[in-house]
Amino acid sequence: MNTTATKFNYVDYLWDEEEAGRLGDDQVSLFLYRSNILGADLRITNYGGGNTSCKTIERDPLTDEEVEVMWIKGSGGDIGTLTRSGIAGIYTERLRNLKKVYGGLQDEDRMVGLFNHAIYDLDSKAPSIDTPLHGLLPFKHIDHLHPDAVIAVAAAQDSEAVTKEIWGNTMGWVPWQRPGFDLGLQLERCLAENPGIRGIILGSHGLFTWGDTSYECYLNSLEVIEMASAYIEKKVKQQGKVFGGEKVKSLAPADRRTKAAQLIPLLRGLASSENRMVGHFTDSDTVLQFTNSYDLARLAPMGTSCPDHFLRTKIQPLVLELQTQEDLSDPQAVLDKLRPAFAEYRTGYQQYYDVHKRDNSPAVRDPNPVIIIYPGVGMFSFAKNKQTARVASEFYVNAINVMRGAEAITSYTSLPRQEAFDIEYWLLEEAKLQRMPKEKPLSRKVALVTGAGGGIGKAIADKLVEEGAVVVLSDIAEERLKEAHATYGSDTATYAVCDVTDATSVAAAFDTAALEFGGVDIVVHSAGLAISKPLEETTPKDWDILQNVLVKGQFTLAQEAVRVMRAQGLGGDFIPIASKNGLVSGPNNVAYGTAKAAQQHMARLLAAELGKDGIRVNTVNPDGVIIGSKIWEGDWAEGRAKAYGITVDELPAHYAKRNLLNEIIRPDDIADGVFAFTVLDKSTGNILNVDGGMANAFVR
Template sequence: MTLTKTFNHVDYLWDDAHATSLGDDQVALFLYRSNILGADLRITNYGGGNTSCKTIEKDPLTGEEVEVMWVKGSGGDIGTLKRSGIAGLYTGRLRALKSVYGGLEDEDRMVGLFQHCIYDLDSKAPSIDTPLHGLLPFKHIDHLHPDALIAVAAAKDSEQVTKDIWGDTMGWVPWQRPGFDLGLQLERCLAENPGIRGIVLGSHGLFTWGDTSYESYINSLEVIEMASEYIEKRVAEQGDKVFGGEKVKSLSPEARKNQAAKLMPLLRGLTSSHARQVGTFQDTDKVLQFINSYDLQRLAPMGTSCPDHFLRTKIQPLVLELDPQEDLSDREVILAKLEGAFAKYREGYHQYYEKHKRANSPAERDPNPVIILYPGVGLFSFAKNKQTSRVASEFYINAINVMRGAEAITEYTSLPRQEAFDIEYWLLEEAKLQRQPKEQPLSRKVALVTGAGGGIGKAIADKLVAEGAVVVLSDINKASLEEAHATYGRDQSTYAVCDVTDMASIEGALDAAALAFGGVDIVVHSAGLAISKPLEDHTEKDWDILQNVLVKGQFQLAQASVETMRKQGTGGDFISIASKNGLVSGPNNVAYGTAKAAQQHMARLLAAELGKDHIRVNTVNPDGVIIGSKIWEGAWAEGRAKAYGITVDELPAHYAKRNLLNEIIRPEDIADGVFACVGVLTKTTGNIINVDGGMATAFVR
């Protein structure tokens, strides 16, 4: 029978037809449940929570039927969980570990013993939460971090609040760091309260269950809905006094984004004092309600409650003491204000580390803030890549929701600092960090590529993304940009319509880079066009458009992007896509060749001037890029074919035959040249790389 469920505070996403198509495959149903639970950020955020199911399998050694638990593996995300991301363990062996457990000091050793319980040899490494699922008897279990439940868990008198909402149908256990002991506490809570539908974990989250995947799913939604309704009723009673009421007025949406775009490069530079960071900006209504409130100064220093939150956001944010309408145009004045705030934050983090470190604690990590709050403007987050900074901002928004709910119920409480430190610097967490794959060559870098709607520009963007950068695509053609942007993942690119002959348009593209990623590190001037005519046929219009797009465009792009790079103070790369024609004298080419020569010499002049800022300027000279190049789609190809006395169709072979390597040059080859400049030859500036198959007449020396 199909049941229709309506919820106001969570999304009901169960599709009966899809679930039926999975048949009686309990693991597939558990994965499906996991994915739809993880699709709702009010239920759990990226990487948060875990889910499981238990099935009867045949032991490959004895042939006997045994119970096997399938559970999300270490470091996974339930929203994207696949079979390769789960661990399969003998439930009996896992429960037998109770006989060798030596207490809280034995927690880390127990994680190693999970490997002796493995049933499925292709298992992902079991997570620290494995015994929490294994010591409970239910076939399907959800461990989630819903905002509403963490608000209950983090509220003063949380145990009584739990009873107020669910009566005797829910259990409650006090805060305990995840591990084997917490699993024993859950087992004890169930034994003392038979028939309960779930357990609230103090300052942590929720456990719910069911005999089937669907029953577990519905049970989770119903429990979360009840908590949400309870909280919303109390928030409504507060009226405009949520978080103590409004202390600071928000700027208009457009003004907020203007302030954020100006400030982001400065913040990015300061947060990158240990390692380069990528940023995210958020100014949702819930963010503004919190950061504009009277209670901000009381609540922000308390830090977050749920371990999954502060592991990604750091223990507390940095609150900027800047007026929302502060004039941010004077870089030195604003930087001086910010440097003081950052120095104070770093010293506070250092003291937190020194006060709470253990004899075996890992070394102190980057002391810079992850979350930065600017009352009246918004929330900034910085991390090693776009996905991580976006997720950090989402987790802090979850923390805001938790504080909002807990304050409405009774009063928000956070974890004691020692407990928080012991999780942040847990050796098992450190081991997880050490297992992460090596970063790509352009990881942490932001690139802006002009002319990226297709051809050489798009190929360059593809290469930079493939090597780990995030990219701002710019072009005068919006449709081409949208099509190009759609080829990348969520956290890999953004786009901005940009006319390089218009300084305001260039500044708009750089603002887009700042808002999306925090600034820019690599700028590639690939926008261009080509006109091939004899001298007598060239018009003033031909001359002007080539000079404007190729030369003036490069000048203005350099001028604006260098301003952003200087705000960051972390150096950068500027790449000019010129041409062999800037070095070689050929027929019917006076305007184009002159413009390309100007691009090349401008790059050398910029390299000489910007070296002190550690901004490197190099040139890539293509030649004969016919296949896949937008320039060759129009009259340029006809003009060059006419100049050489051949047909357009003969051009690729003609250009290949005339270079020393007899190679056809493609957009991807130019992209490799750009990558060499920004990802390999990191101590080169003022250089020219010819990507032309070898043209002796174009040799620079």
């Protein structure tokens, strides 16, 4: 590792010379490497924010002459995860020739379409709006970043003077301008007027830095950000307090999480008045310092500054007027307080749209808040999926850091509302939204699956994730649960160790669902075990454990599921995994068959009671799931083999041959049955046999 690392206190120096050395002189690979390590530090730029590029000499396939090509992050990409497939290759000279046809600010959107005429690499990602900002500058490697410290300088009152104070004559400065061709021309002009500068501050926006090599560019970026950070921290110390000081005391960490878990399903329901949303909660020190402050009331309504921030967070958050000691145990009473606040926010957003819309503006979007602040407790965010909700939260944390820095320097300034609107409702942004892939059937839904450490439960979780849901895996066996959880991405699943026979443990699992994803929409009770014995050999212990896990567990899960689903007001699905044995009378099966029958009838009773809440209760009945099912690892296989007078090894063939379709039933088949019920939104009180066709188990 380079010893330069010791120079930095406010950014992470991540350049590994050994790793970079393996890339040799491949400038594109080095540019991608630089991009990835810059994107790994959220203080430097957030997910999807900023842009990076490099220029190389390539052989033109049409003329066989050497030409300069610019490689740049494509539209919608993220520098932290950027790969070669996510970049665009552009003829630099052709891009610069577009100056000859540029017709001014009213011509910006047309210019984006013309970028395609400058494409060199036919496998290019669509060029982004930032393409001319890089292409009109002469440097081989360029970083356009959104560091919190630099945006604080850019958003501070007297930003240009502050830039001069920090960097002297080594940095240029251009006033706020929406990204596009004209901003590229301004950067070109700034460099011409200030030769020898190391970078440019974009007013209210971000940072441009450059270098002759990827490493020089990286180092330049870090040094500029470090200087801004050090300047701000010195100002903070001189100021003595941040955001006017603490107005509200934070609850203890455990109490904050308890409050958040109680509240977030209610918030989710209100925030989902037009489109179902997935939630995220954070109570970091940075968040609490802002949300608990005297200046919250002044700064929050001002909105964010950097365009990348408010595109994901909306123009301003909703600040709740609930007190930290507010009793949240009565959901209806809390809703009576929350509904007016949400209604006022929606009305305000509609007015924002009506006042600033243009003749060709896209239709108004969902008027619900994305960021919701509860002083003393923390911050909630809501979006179409977990990743987007988490990223929105991270962007607002960036915005908090910007406000903190700008207030310490002089005072914070936000974008004028019209400028903000023109970014949020930019036709190019709308076109990007329209190009997004169609959402999957279970997108925006949260599932909790018991027994998900393996077997049928894991197969069900896999299927729900495949169809777009986020999932809370629960199981009593923690090691098995961790192994199952490791097969998913962090924004797709979480896990909760849960004993379904313990009401406290079940409640904690639902709290996990609330804090991680905002609530729950689908609950699948797949936890179970099987005991096969003749009546005289069945012990009270056998009876009790089957009743507790299968029946009492289902009852306890239903109580918690209904509590959360009613708070959300979005309906839901409750799906027990029962068995053919609940319908068919077989030998040596009195305890297991009785418990499964109880599960089935409880589901019918629940369906009758919960229909008014839009909560559907349906049962999936497997049979003969030998391959991949956990219950066959114990004594159950021996018991069933004994009942049928065959060996354990003969069981798979026995079960496959006895159904009408002569099919082997696998965990994936049961998962398909669960998925079917989740999309049958007008079905409740039903039983679906997934058994290959067992005539003696026909329901009717």
